[in-house]
Each structure stands twice: as structure tokens, then as C-alpha cells.
Amino acid sequence: MSLKALDYESLNENVKNCQYAVRGELYLRASELQKEGKKIIFTNVGNPHALGQKPLTFPRQVVALCQAPFLLDNPNVGMIFPADAIARAKHYLSLTSGGLGAYSDSRGLPGVRKEVAEFIERRDGYPSDPELIFLTDGASKGVMQILNCIIRNQKDGILVPVPQYPLYSATISLLGGTLVPYYLEETENWGLDVNNLRQSVAQARSRGITVRAMVIINPGNPTGQCLSEANLREILRFCCDERLVLLGDEVYQQNIYQDERPFISSKKVLMEMGAPISKEVQLISFHTVSKGYWGECGQRGGYFEMTNIPPRTVEEIYKVASIALSPNVSAQIFMGLMVSPPKPEDISYDQFIRESKGILESLRRRARLMTDGFNSCKNVVCNFTEGAMYSFPQIKLPPKAIQAAKQAGKVPDVFYCLKLLEATGISTVPGSGFGQKEGVFHLRTTILPAEEEMPEIMESFKKFNDEFMSQYADNFGYSRM
Amino acid sequence: MSTSDSTSSLPVTLDSINPKVLKCEYAVRGEIVNIAQKLQEDLKSNKDAYPFDEIIYCNIGNPQSLGQLPIKFFREVLALCDHTSLLDESETHGLFSTDSIDRAWKILDQIPGRATGAYSHSQGIKGLRDTIAAGIEARDGFPADPNDIFLTDGASPAVHMMMQLLLSSEKDGILCPIPQYPLYSASIALHGGSLVPYYLDEATGWGLEISDLKKQLEEARSKGITVRALVVINPGNPTGQVLAEENQRDIVKFCKEEGLVLLADEVYQENVYVPDKKFHSFKKVARALEYGEKDIALVSFQSVSKGYYGECGKRGGYMEVTGFSPDVREQIYKVASVNLCSNISGQILASLVMSPPKPGDDSYDSYMAERDGILSSMAKRAKTLEDALNSLEGVTCNRAEGAMYLFPRINLPQKAIEAAEAAKTAPDAFYCKRLLNATGVVVVPGSGFGQVPGTWHFRCTILPQEDRIPAIVNRLTEFHKSFMDEFRD
Numbered sequence: 001m002s003l004k005a006l007d008y009e010s011l012n013e014n015v016k017n018c019q020y021a022v023r024g025e026l027y028l029r030a031s032e033l034q035k036e037g038k039k040i041i042f043t044n045v046g047n048p049h050a051l052g053q054k055p056l057t058f059p060r061q062v063v064a065l066c067q068a069p070f071l072l073d074n075p076n077v078g079m080i081f082p083a084d085a086i087a088r089a090k091h092y093l094s095l096t097s098g099g100l101g102a103y104s105d106s107r108g109l110p111g112v113r114k115e116v117a118e119f120i121e122r123r124d125g126y127p128s129d130p131e132l133i134f135l136t137d138g139a140s141k142g143v144m145q146i147l148n149c150i151i152r153n154q155k156d157g158i159l160v161p162v163p164q165y166p167l168y169s170a171t172i173s174l175l176g177g178t179l180v181p182y183y184l185e186e187t188e189n190w191g192l193d194v195n196n197l198r199q200s201v202a203q204a205r206s207r208g209i210t211v212r213a214m215v216i217i218n219p220g221n222p223t224g225q226c227l228s229e230a231n232l233r234e235i236l237r238f239c240c241d242e243r244l245v246l247l248g249d250e251v252y253q254q255n256i257y258q259d260e261r262p263f264i265s266s267k268k269v270l271m272e273m274g275a276p277i278s279k280e281v282q283l284i285s286f287h288t289v290s291k292g293y294w295g296e297c298g299q300r301g302g303y304f305e306m307t308n309i310p311p312r313t314v315e316e317i318y319k320v321a322s323i324a325l326s327p328n329v330s331a332q333i334f335m336g337l338m339v340s341p342p343k344p345e346d347i348s349y350d351q352f353i354r355e356s357k358g359i360l361e362s363l364r365r366r367a368r369l370m371t372d373g374f375n376s377c378k379n380v381v382c383n384f385t386e387g388a389m390y391s392f393p394q395i396k397l398p399p400k401a402i403q404a405a406k407q408a409g410k411v412p413d414v415f416y417c418l419k420l421l422e423a424t425g426i427s428t429v430p431g432s433g434f435g436q437k438e439g440v441f442h443l444r445t446t447i448l449p450a451e452e453e454m455p456e457i458m459e460s461f462k463k464f465n466d467e468f469m470s471q472y473a474d475n476f477g478y479s480r481m
Numbered sequence: 482m483s484t485s486d487s488t489s490s491l492p493v494t495l496d497s498i499n500p501k502v503l504k505c506e507y508a509v510r511g512e513i514v515n516i517a518q519k520l521q522e523d524l525k526s527n528k529d530a531y532p533f534d535e536i537i538y539c540n541i542g543n544p545q546s547l548g549q550l551p552i553k554f555f556r557e558v559l560a561l562c563d564h565t566s567l568l569d570e571s572e573t574h575g576l577f578s579t580d581s582i583d584r585a586w587k588i589l590d591q592i593p594g595r596a597t598g599a600y601s602h603s604q605g606i607k608g609l610r611d612t613i614a615a616g617i618e619a620r621d622g623f624p625a626d627p628n629d630i631f632l633t634d635g636a637s638p639a640v641h642m643m644m645q646l647l648l649s650s651e652k653d654g655i656l657c658p659i660p661q662y663p664l665y666s667a668s669i670a671l672h673g674g675s676l677v678p679y680y681l682d683e684a685t686g687w688g689l690e691i692s693d694l695k696k697q698l699e700e701a702r703s704k705g706i707t708v709r710a711l712v713v714i715n716p717g718n719p720t721g722q723v724l725a726e727e728n729q730r731d732i733v734k735f736c737k738e739e740g741l742v743l744l745a746d747e748v749y750q751e752n753v754y755v756p757d758k759k760f761h762s763f764k765k766v767a768r769a770l771e772y773g774e775k776d777i778a779l780v781s782f783q784s785v786s787k788g789y790y791g792e793c794g795k796r797g798g799y800m801e802v803t804g805f806s807p808d809v810r811e812q813i814y815k816v817a818s819v820n821l822c823s824n825i826s827g828q829i830l831a832s833l834v835m836s837p838p839k840p841g842d843d844s845y846d847s848y849m850a851e852r853d854g855i856l857s858s859m860a861k862r863a864k865t866l867e868d869a870l871n872s873l874e875g876v877t878c879n880r881a882e883g884a885m886y887l888f889p890r891i892n893l894p895q896k897a898i899e900a901a902e903a904a905k906t907a908p909d910a911f912y913c914k915r916l917l918n919a920t921g922v923v924v925v926p927g928s929g930f931g932q933v934p935g936t937w938h939f940r941c942t943i944l945p946q947e948d949r950i951p952a953i954v955n956r957l958t959e960f961h962k963s964f965m966d967e968f969r970d
Contacts, residue, residue: 007806007809008806008809008812010649010707010709011646011647011649011809011812012645012646012647012648012649013649014645014649015645015646015812015815015816016812018815018816018819019815020815020818020819022818022821023603023818024815024818045600045821047599047600048598048599049594049596049597049598049599050593050594050596050599050600052594057566060563060564060565060566061564063563063564064560064561064563064564064567065560067556067559067560067563067826068553068556068557068559068560070553070556071560071576074576076572076575076576077576079572080567080572080573080576096794097546098543098544098545098546098547098549098794099545099551099794100551100792100794100795101544101545101551101791101792101793101794101795102543102545102546102793102794103541103546103786103793103794104794106510137634137796137823137824138820138821140819140820140821141820144820148499148502148671149498149499149502150498150499151499152497152498152500170819171819174645174816174819212497290600295598296598297599297600297821298596298597298598298600298822298824298825298826299598299824299825299826300634300796300822300823300824313498316498316502316503319502319505319506319507320502320505320671322510322511323505323507323637323664323667323668323671324635325510325541325793326794326796327796328634328794328795328796328824328826328827329794329795330563330794330795330824330826331824
């Protein structure tokens with residue numbers, strides 16, 4: 001009998017092949033345990049507000065006013081909203097064609113895109129064209145749209161760092177393309193060696209793959225490393241030589257926890273390199289309101305900026321965006337506020353700075369706390385989190401543990417992470433979800449749990465880990481199956 | 482410089498982008514709209530150059546961009562959820578209705594940590610899905626499972642998800658009504674599948690004949706296409722017809738017999754303007770036939786963009802998926818999880834739409850007044866425009882039983898068709914461009930939706946405010962007369 005339309009067997013293979021560990025097996029198990037009443041600490045996804053980080057006050061005031069514009073007509077509104085929030089709400093409403101409830105231009109409100117362009121120009125010192133900036137429902141949607149334009153078939157390859165944030169592997173899978181990995185060097189602080197790139201490309205080409213684009217995540221996810229200017233120049237030169245589009249995922253640009261390598265955008269480096277390369281390399285840069293010190297994940301606000309993309313291609317990208325009608329308007333306003341925050345002369349400035357600084361300084365402390373905490377554990381080695389929101393310690397699993405995992409039918413790091421979850425309630429994502437060298441295991445956790453809770457969490461982890469390592473030790477320890 | 486090696490990749494140019502992207506079309510925001518936007522820009526500095534002083538966008542179902550106000554209660558709740566510290570201020574009680582404050586508290590209690598800025602469960606916040614499921618049950622009289630609900634950024638992403646799941650290659654086909662809302666044709670093209678058309682019958686109020694469905698299905702199969710699903714838009718877009726319940730029963734039976742997934746686009750379920758028709762959800766119809774999970778796979782789409790709420794810019798919606806095996810459900814969940822979740826404000830709004838104020842609630846009376854005001858005005862505007870269009874020479878227009886559009890048929894004279902050909906434009910696009918240039922009114926040519934070959938239509942929304950309608954009717958009538966004077970055979 002012929003298969004019914006939605007029988008498992010007849011589903012799109014690309015869907016079946018795609019994996020997204022961030023909300024995969026560990027997360028589902030953690031959710032089950034939570035339902036059973038166990039206290040779970042979710043560190044599987046960069047979701048700051050879910051772990052107690054408070055939203056910044058000013059943007060919420062502005063958006064609430066935009067949400068309910070009749071408040072602006074009320075004479076008492078000044079009693080609970082500061083004047084600058086009121087003014088900003090009026091400003092953003094004036095940029096819309098009917099408030100938050102009307103579809104905007106499919107690329108986003110022109111007024112907000114102008115503010116984004118001005119931000120980019122201030123940040124980099126080079127002009128930015130609002131017409132080449134598209135707002136999206138989260139940066140992820142933008143990444144999917146762009147990859148959808150690039151990937152034609154299985155022969156199209158996309159260079160992706162290993163380890164990587166699995167949006168890239170999942171999307172490439174869904175679109176039927178080929179992921180071409182380039183390995184980051186853990187012993188070099190997750191550094192990027194251009195020779196690794198060259199090797200990966202050569203290997204792919206020898207298999208008949210047309211390498212179309214390269215993804216960099218800067219600061220890195222899950223690895224946290226911040227690329228140096230020299231590294232970025234190498235990468236841009238490489239993309240120029242090999243005629244690759246560079247996809248610059250820069251969503252963590254506000255999250256920098258060391259001072260040796262501040263954030264520098266790919267666009268800025270490209271422009272600094274001057275003609276001809278600055279006019280040749282095709283670059284798409286992504287940003288979001290979900291990360292940084294804003295952490296407004298639930299709004300789903302992002303943008304991409306295109307550099308050196310031919311006008312007719314831009315038109316096609318616009319066409320695809322128009323099918324989705326428009327990105328959500330609230331998030332567009334959050335984006336406007338993020339790129340043009342309160343100024344020193346504004347009433348809300350002090351509070352805004354206090355809140356922002358508080359979050360960033362705490363993140364910096366937590367990055368250090370976690371790194372040191374992991375490094376104090378047996379058989380665990382952890383690079384410092386230079387940026388982003390994660391810690392990605394290497395767990396040196398003893399052979400007996402690997403064997404036990406096999407017998408349980410689990411990938412070794414999944415086995416470890418499940419045991420960690422059951423023992424401590426800490427829900428992480430196994431390194432296999434991000435990619436890693438063969439035989440090397442990691443897990444990814446966020447640095448987001450509240451600072452006051454960190455010491456206890458790290459203690460809990462250490463206790464579990466050291467016991468686990470004893471349990472599965474070689475030779476002199478005892479082994480329990 | 483690169484070595485011009487045949488294996489070296491091409492930069493992203495029009496020649497080298499995904500051909501499926503090139504193939505797909507979406508006329509609602511297509512060429513005519515681009516021209517309109519340029520005119521609008523030019524109008525700012527060149528007012529006297531045009532016989533009109535503003536562009537009126539009747540191309541897109543975007544009510545609040547044309548003056549419709551949002552439902553106050555909904556916005557009160559959303560504002561309180563956006564800025565929760567308002568709930569701790571005593572002044573808030575003077576600014577917000579009591580029941581909106583209560584509802585905000587209730588919703589926030591359903592959100593872990595009251596964190597509206599956090600990613601939620603990938604299907605959407607559980608408590609909100611519970612509310613929506615209860616709303617579906619109240620509407621239909623049959624239970625709904627919150628685990629069957631996937632909250633999405635509008636209904637459109639949910640449609641894309643289903644197309645992604647169902648389409649592996651060009652050999653996979655989806656039955657779509659012609660005319661159809663071009664999200665379907667575009668989505669099918671983007672996902673590399675085949676659109677299998679079935680024609681709605683203009684002569685019988687855009688009726689759907691099962692015999693035609695069968696015929697199209699057989700034809701597709703004979704060409705080696707595996708037809709996977711049937712799309713039904715009810716109320717229809719652009720056609721506005723509301724299906725008769727008996728028709729719906731036949732459709733449900735047809736899908737069961739042929740093993741097709743029924744994709745029920747029901748985003749206009751609150752937009753019904755005629756007393757002789759009523760909206761019935763396909764879920765209700767199926768369950769009333771005693772078809773359960775094992776009998777039919779049904780995906781029902783709803784949105785916050787339409788109805789009387791018209792909250793397009795919020796991007797809220799959901800699909801309810803029933804009749805799928807657990808392993809298929811897992812795949813749907815997985816695809817949803819890659820995007821993490823839909824925007825929280827939109828999720829909250831979807832739950833409000835499915836459980837608005839009830840009798841006895843503080844806001845009930847004002848809510849009902851707003852709602853009835855909007856819907857009765859829409860019904861009035863639909864009738865006024867329908868009559869106006871029917872009064873034009875060579876134009877016939879079926880009534881808009883529901884949705885937000887009129888889809889008149891224009892009998893274009895041969896001279897006009899030739900002029901269009903000479904201008905290398907489709908005849909209906911030619912008419913629409915002329916209309917735009919003469920009146921500033923933006924409509925979408927019928928070719929953007931599909932139509933029986935040799936017939937011409939355009940889609941016009943019923944959304945400009947009531948006081949603008951007479952002027953629009955006058956301009957349209959004048960234009961049409963002069964067009965016919967120019968091209969009459």
C-alpha cells in the first residue's frame with residue numbers, strides 16, 4: 001500500500017537529517033525531570049531573562065507605551081513614565097504606518113533601519129546604507145534567509161567552524177546543502193588557522209563540492225573566542241581569494257570579557273583594507289537584540305547588513321522577505337532603541353547605564369568564575385570565555401566511561417551530560433551537538449545563572465564530576481557498571 | 482585574485498543563487514507596489530504632477546495601516562506584560578481596566594520567572610496553549626490538545642514548516658485553489674514542490690466542486706506526482722467565499738479517502754459578512770463526522786493579523802496539528818526548535834484572540850462595541866465596494882461573504898489586451914498600473930493569484946476607512962469609464 005502523506009517514511013529527508021541539540025535530547029530530558037518536580041538549572045541556551053536577568057527598564061517603558069498608545073493621551077501618563085520614554089514612544093510610533101499592529105515594509109521600518117545604519121557608522125567609522133539593512137524576526141531567520149539564497153543543491157558547501165552553533169548545521173541540512181567544517185584550535189584558545197581553512201576547502205573541492213560561503217561567529221559560540229584584527233584580515237583575504245561570501249555572525253559583539261581583543265566588526269576590517277578587496281568581498285553581518293546586555297530573546301529582533309551584494313540579488317532577497325510580509329514591529333523598536341540608547345542628557349541615562357554596566361560587569365565576573373571552577377575539576381580543561389555567553393569545558397572521559405556510554409547506547413558526552421543532569425539538575429548541551437574533534441568531548445553551559453548561585457552550581461558540578469571520574473577511573477579506581 | 486578554476490565558487494550573483502528563490506513570486510508586494518512606493522516618494526515634492534494627492538494601498542490586508550484601531554483590552558494586557566513593573570504601581574489602576582490587570586497577572590504567572598523576554602518552549606508557552614485549546618473547544622464543541630498547538634510568528638511561518646515537511650522534490654504536489662493567496666504558490670516553489678491547481682467556480686460564488694478536485698488529483702497522479710496535501714482557504718482569499726458546511730464534509734471525506742493532509746487556512750474565521758453563511762472550522766466538521774486522529778491528518782492555521790483585531794505587525798498565529806503519528810510530531814517540533822520560539826508578545830496576543838473578554842468582565846461592553854463596530858463597518862464597506870464594482874461596464878464582482886477582499890472580474894476589450902501585449906505586461910497588470918497612475922489606488926492584478934486563463938481580475942481590499950470609500954469609488958468609476966472609452970471595441 002502506498003505511503004500516506006505524512007507517514008514518517010515519506011517526510012522530507014532533509015527534515016529528518018537535521019539536528020539541533022540545543023533543544024534536543026538533554027533539554028527534553030531536563031523538561032521531563034522538571035515536570036516530575038526536580039529543580040533544574042537550564043544552562044542549555046543563551047536565554048538570560050530565564051535565569052533572572054532583568055530587562056532594561058527604558059526599552060520596556062517605550063515599547064509598553066507603543067503597545068498602548070491611548071496611554072499617551074492620558075494626562076497622568078507622566079506619573080509613571082519618564083518624559084524621555086514618552087518622547088521616544090511618540091518618535092517610534094511616528095515611524096510606523098499604523099503603530100505596532102500594521103505590517104511594516106518587509107525589510108523593516110525605514111526609520112529604524114536608518115538608526116541601525118547610523119549605529120554601524122558610529123561603531124565602525126565607515127558609512128552604512130539603510131537600504132542594505134534588513135530587519136528580521138531574530139538573527140536566526142536572517143541566517144536562514146541568506147543560506148536559502150546561497151544553497152542550490154547538495155554540491156554547495158558552506159564552511160562552518162567546528163565547534164559551531166548548530167543553527168548553521170541544522171539549516172544547511174534543512175536546505176539540502178553540505179557543511180564543510182574547519183576546525184578551531186582548542187590549544188590555541190580556539191584560534192582560527194588559515195591553513196586549516198585552506199585544507200578544508202581543498203578537501204571539499206576534491207569531493208566535487210562547490211564551496212560558496214564561510215561562516216564566522218565572532219565572538220564565538222560555543223567557544224567564546226574573540227577574533228583579532230589580524231585574523232579577520234586573513235579571513236577576508238581568504239574569502240576574496242576563494243570567492244566566498246562571508247557570513248559574519250556578530251550577535252555577541254557586546255559580550256566581551258577581556259581587554260586584549262575588543263570587538264571589531266568584519267565590515268570595519270574590510271573597509272580598512274581598502275580597494276580593491278573592500279569592493280569585492282561579499283559580506284553579510286548579523287546582529288540581534290537577544291544577546292549583549294539586552295538579552296531580549298523573546299522579542300525575536302535581529303538584522304543583517306549586506307556589503308557588496310549585487311542589486312538584483314538584493315531584490316531577490318527582498319522578494320523572499322516580502323513573502324513573510326514583515327518582521328514584528330515591537331522587536332524593530334527594540335532594535336532601534338538598542339542602536340540608539342539613551343544619551344547623557346536624557347533623564348533615563350543614568351539608570352540605563354547603571355543597569356547595562358551591572359549586567360556586563362557581572363557577566364565578566366561569571367565568565368571568570370566558571371572558567372576557574374571548571375579548571376579546578378578533575379580531568380576538565382576549560383579555555384577562558386573571552387566573549388559571548390558560554391563556557392565550553394573539555395571533559396577528558398576515561399575509557400571506562402566511554403565504554404559505559406556505548407553500552408548504554410549513548411554518545412559519550414551525552415552519557416556524561418545525562419548523568420550530570422540527573423545528579424545535579426544542571427542541564428547542559430553535550431559538545432557533540434556543536435561538533436568537536438574525534439575522541440574529544442565537551443559540554444556547553446551558559447555563564448548566565450545568577451552570580452549568587454554560581455559558587456553552589458560550580459561546587460555541585462565539581463562534586464559530580466570528581467565522583468564520576470573516580471567511578472570510571474582506570475586501573476586504581478573501582479568501576480561500577 | 483582568484484584562480485579562474487572551474488571548481489572555484491561563484492560569488493553570490495543572480496546567476497548563482499538558489500533557483501527556487503528566483504522561481505517564486507509574491508505579487509501582493511510585487512511590481513505594482515514598487516511603482517506605488519516610488520509615486521508616493523515623488524508626490525512629496527511634486528504634488529501638482531498627479532491627479533491625486535495620496536496613494537491608497539488596497540493591495541494588502543493591513544487594516545491598522547488604514548486607520549483601524551487595535552482592540553483596547555488586548556493592547557492593555559500586552560503593555561502590562563511588556564513592562565511588568567507597571568503592575569506594582571498604584572497609578573496603574575487609574576490607567577488600565579481591572580480585567581486587563583487581572584489577565585496580565587494570570588498570563589505572567591504562566592511564564593517561568595514572569596520573563597517575557599526569555600525564549601519560551603518551542604511550541605509556545607504552555608499556559609497560553611492551554612488557553613488557546615480551551616478557546617478552540619469553546620468555538621467548536623470538540624476538545625483540543627495544547628500539545629497539538631504550535632505558536633508561530635504569524636500563520637505564514639507555520640505554512641512554510643508544513644511545506645518543508647511535505648515536499649522533498651518536484652514529484653511532491655500540493656493541491657491549491659485557484660485563485661489562491663500566493664503564500665502557497667511561493668512556499669511550494671521555495672521548497673521545490675509542485676502546485677496542483679483546482680479551480681474555484683466563479684459562476685457559483687467561487688464554489689469548490691469535489692469532482693474537480695478528483696479530476697485534478699487523478700491528472701497529477703498520472704503525471705507521476707505524489708499529491709500530499711489539499712489547501713483550503715476558508716473564508717477564501719482573494720475570493721471571499723465561505724464554504725457551506727456540506728461542502729466541507731465532502732472535502733474532509735475526500736481527504737480521508739485519498740490520504741491527503743488537509744491544510745485549513747482559517748485566518749479569516751472572524752470575518753463573515755453575510756447572514757446566510759457561518760464559519761465552521763474543519764476540525765469541528767471532521768469531529769462531527771466522527772473522524773478522529775486515525776482518520777484524517779488536519780493542520781488548521783489561525784492568525785492575529787485578520788478578524789476584527791487586525792494585528793498584522795505583531796506577528797502572532799498558530800497551527801493546530803492533529804492526526805499525526807508521534808514520530809512525525811517530533812520532526813515538526815524539531816524544525817520549530819531550530820528557530821527557538823516565536824515572539825512572546827505575539828503568543829500572548831494569540832491567546833487573547835482565542836479568549837477575549839466575556840460577559841461580566843469589566844471590558845466586555847467596550848470590547849464588544851469595538852468588535853461589532855469594526856465588523857459591521859467591514860460588512861458595509863464590502864457591500865458598497867461590491868455594488869460600485871458591479872456598476873462598472875464589463876465588470877462583475879462576486880460578493881465578499883468573508884475575508885477582506887473583493888476580486889472583481891474585468892472583461893477587458895481586445896484593444897486593451899493588445900495594448901498590454903505591446904507594453905509587455907499582462908492585461909490585468911496593465912489595467913492595474915493605469916488605475917494606479919490615474920487614481921493613486923493600489924490593487925493587485927489577478928494573475929498574482931491565479932485565474933482561469935483568458936479571464937482577468939484584480940484584488941482590492943475593503944479596508945480604507947468608511948469616509949474614504951466614496952472618494953475611492955468616484956475615482957475608480959471615473960478611471961474605468963475613461964479606460965473603456967479609450968479601449969472599447
